Amino acid sequence: QKEVEQDPGPLSVPEGAIVSLNCTYSNSAFQYFMWYRQYSRKGPELLMYTYSSGNKEDGRFTAQVDKSSKYISLFIRDSQPSDSATYLCAMRPSGGSYIPTFGRGTSLIVHP
Amino acid sequence: DTAVSQTPKYLVTQMGNDKSIKCEQNLGHDTMYWYKQDSKKFLKIMFSYNNKELIINETVPNRFSPKSPDKAHLNLHINSLELGDSAVYFCASSFRADPNLQYFGPGTRLTVT
Numbered sequence: 408q409k410e411v412e413q414d415p416g417p418l419s420v421p422e423g424a425i426v427s428l429n430c431t432y433s434n435s436a437f438q439y440f441m442w443y444r445q446y447s448r449k450g451p452e453l454l455m456y457t458y459s460s461g462n463k464e465d466g467r468f469t470a471q472v473d474k475s476s477k478y479i480s481l482f483i484r485d486s487q488p489s490d491s492a493t494y495l496c497a498m499r500p501s502g503g504s505y506i507p508t509f510g511r512g513t514s515l516i517v518h519p
Numbered sequence: 520d521t522a523v524s525q526t527p528k529y530l531v532t533q534m535g536n537d538k539s540i541k542c543e544q545n546l547g548h549d550t551m552y553w554y555k556q557d558s559k560k561f562l563k564i565m566f567s568y569n570n571k572e573l574i575i576n577e578t579v580p581n582r583f584s585p586k587s588p589d590k591a592h593l594n595l596h597i598n599s600l601e602l603g604d605s606a607v608y609f610c611a612s613s614f615r616a617d618p619n620l621q622y623f624g625p626g627t628r629l630t631v632t
Contacts, residue, residue, distance in 0.1 A: 439619050450624050
């Protein structure tokens, strides 16, 4: 079992839909949780990160962490075709190696 | 004004050759990274440098040798290329104090034939 599991998709939704992207993990030491967006043939770019459990909102994006279930989510409201990309979750402990462990990414397609 | 740049963007070469990829960042960061993204999209750390000093060296064949001439540059040299080296290689940078906020380059797509 990989440390971070993420369904590769693709997830296809109509424009305007609410999108839910998820990751599960096995390492209870993870404290920082990040979401990256990667457009085709580009490098990943950080969308947002959270520390420990709870929610964080940034515009149409909401990140949610449930440490008791080892489950994190990214919600996208009012999805747009420009949101079509691969979304990678990443996480790391607060101490020790500060290198994040990445999920394999979920491919999202928002069709007009 | 590109924050993290890599050259070349595409590299097609034959098995057994030696090749280099260059990375430069103009963000003033003190830490730089090399990642490999395979065909299944897994992004795996290879190396990390802080102020020109190697601090992370994951289980990578010693055919791969990183070099950091200064904290704005991190190059990757690969000897005796193998088919399995085909992947996209990403350079990234951050401040060591904030490793969550990494900026990635556009990637170098390496194809070994």
